[in-house]
Amino acid sequence: GAVVSQHPSWVICKSGTSVKIECRSLDFQATTMFWYRQFPKQSLMLMATSNEGSKATYEQGVEKDKFLINHASLTLSTLTVTSAHPEDSSFYICSAHSGGPTETQYFGPGTRLLVL
């Protein structure tokens, strides 16, 4: 099946620093990528939808200036958590959609962020 990678898999950083997470579709072109956040024992929460070459669409309550998303190519999207704080500690997961309305979303392995 299709493969999506994320890098890094683990990040520990100090409060106030910025963290960049990469999401790559390895064997297909992803017209749309999604960024999710998952807190312990909770469901996935969609943060934003990223379409190649255009601005991301953010869900209500997600600060676009804090969570910067760039989808510069059909195989790469990046999420930058700016000025991270301890409450941003979470599991961040991306997924890639290969196009066509009923194509499956393929998930990356996730990035665990711990902000001290």
Next chain:
Amino acid sequence: GQNIDQPTEMTATEGAIVQINCTYQTSGFNGLFWYQQHAGEAPTFLSYNVLDGLEEKGRFSSFLSRSKGYSYLLLKELQMKDSASYLCAGMDSNYQLIWGAGTKLIIKP
């Protein structure tokens, strides 16, 4: 509004069969997905239904009834490694997934 309901937790015995139910309400409908998520890992795709009926894939089967807004995931010959959370997600008219909270499945020997 959009909503996905599924039980919070289920327990089953190794070797048995378990059915995890999911009811959904979405703005438009473009299919129903089931994902498996082990603790600390990202979800992995199990099944996709867009037409009514049963789709079988090895030990796992998924059923959909669009008129009832209902789906279930059927797991046969349960193994200990099947202990995980099972997430039901409906795809709305904007092709976005609306997620259920997940059903934690506990398998006992």
